[in-house]
Amino acid sequence: MIHTDINNIEFEIQQIYSDAIEKKGIHIFVGRLDKINSIVSGNKFFKLYYFITHALKNNIKTIITKGGYYSNHLIATAYYTKTNKLKSVGIIRGEKPKILSNTLRECIHHGMKLIYISRDDYNNEIIIQSLLKNDFDNFEFIPEGGFHPTGAEGASLIMKSINEYNPTHVITAIGTATTLAGLIQNNSNQAEIIGIPVLKGLNDINERLSYLNNQSIPISPTIFHNYHFGGYAKYDETLIKSMNDFYTLHKIPTDFVYTGKMFFGLQDLIKTDYFHKGSRIIAIHTGGLQGNQSLPINTLVF
Numbered sequence: 001m002i003h004t005d006i007n008n009i010e011f012e013i014q015q016i017y018s019d020a021i022e023k024k025g026i027h028i029f030v031g032r033l034d035k036i037n038s039i040v041s042g043n044k045f046f047k048l049y050y051f052i053t054h055a056l057k058n059n060i061k062t063i064i065t066k067g068g069y070y071s072n073h074l075i076a077t078a079y080y081t082k083t084n085k086l087k088s089v090g091i092i093r094g095e096k097p098k099i100l101s102n103t104l105r106e107c108i109h110h111g112m113k114l115i116y117i118s119r120d121d122y123n124n125e126i127i128i129q130s131l132l133k134n135d136f137d138n139f140e141f142i143p144e145g146g147f148h149p150t151g152a153e154g155a156s157l158i159m160k161s162i163n164e165y166n167p168t169h170v171i172t173a174i175g176t177a178t179t180l181a182g183l184i185q186n187n188s189n190q191a192e193i194i195g196i197p198v199l200k201g202l203n204d205i206n207e208r209l210s211y212l213n214n215q216s217i218p219i220s221p222t223i224f225h226n227y228h229f230g231g232y233a234k235y236d237e238t239l240i241k242s243m244n245d246f247y248t249l250h251k252i253p254t255d256f257v258y259t260g261k262m263f264f265g266l267q268d269l270i271k272t273d274y275f276h277k278g279s280r281i282i283a284i285h286t287g288g289l290q291g292n293q294s295l296p297i298n299t300l301v302f
């Protein structure tokens, strides 16, 4: 994907139907960010947008970022930089594994140089910055997952298309909370913003939002902490069955790390009458489907 003007990016907003939805008298729409690009899928395109804009404008040639073995952010960065003739470096959390994950192989395939760093040093900004200064001169650093006000500013543009649908509620999965911060920035319809953390014990969301939105939290989101299925990238049969059923009914694929958990939460909230009659709920499909490749084959029906 070359660096298209973000104002021209459109994504499909798809209404979905089921007996459960009809019975409650509500309307559910899915914001298909997963369909923007098969590699820079979903919210990653929005979060990276202004970092790449800044690098291109300032003649910076190298983008450096961080991530784990299965990071969607790393792949998105590798591909997005490659197509814009920028170099990329990925700092990887942990030793080089004997067998590279599909994610890491894809990153290498897209020309990303990988540097493995011990789990202890990985979170030490001073060590990382001094390592980078020694090896690279003209580079831009993107924090892990785009967790930065610049990432949130890009994510806020997701709401432009969403607002036209006059939602009463907007729901998203939460990793770093950068996407969530963007949604609350640009919520002209004053919809209730609902977040589903996919990590266990993510208790500092308000601090994150205040950093990401430069100390302002225009609207407090509603957070449901009970849909993480044991923690980041953890899953069980209930989650897998829910993803398979959702696909069979709506033909929308989801991933087991983020969107599968968000849609499970959404359906549970519908079942337990969280939404009043007439609600217009937009669920953001943030992409991430490549992550399913780390599941055993035949786990999913899609």
Ligand SMILES: *Cc1c(COP(=O)(O)O)cnc(C)c1O
Pocket: 042, 043, 072, 073, 145, 173, 174, 175, 176, 177, 178, 179, 180, 255, 258, 259, 286, 287, 288, 289
């Ligand atoms: C990275 C990612 C998220 C998390 O977004 P944050 O902005 O970090 O909260 C959600 N869904 C998918 C599919 C992702 O890849």
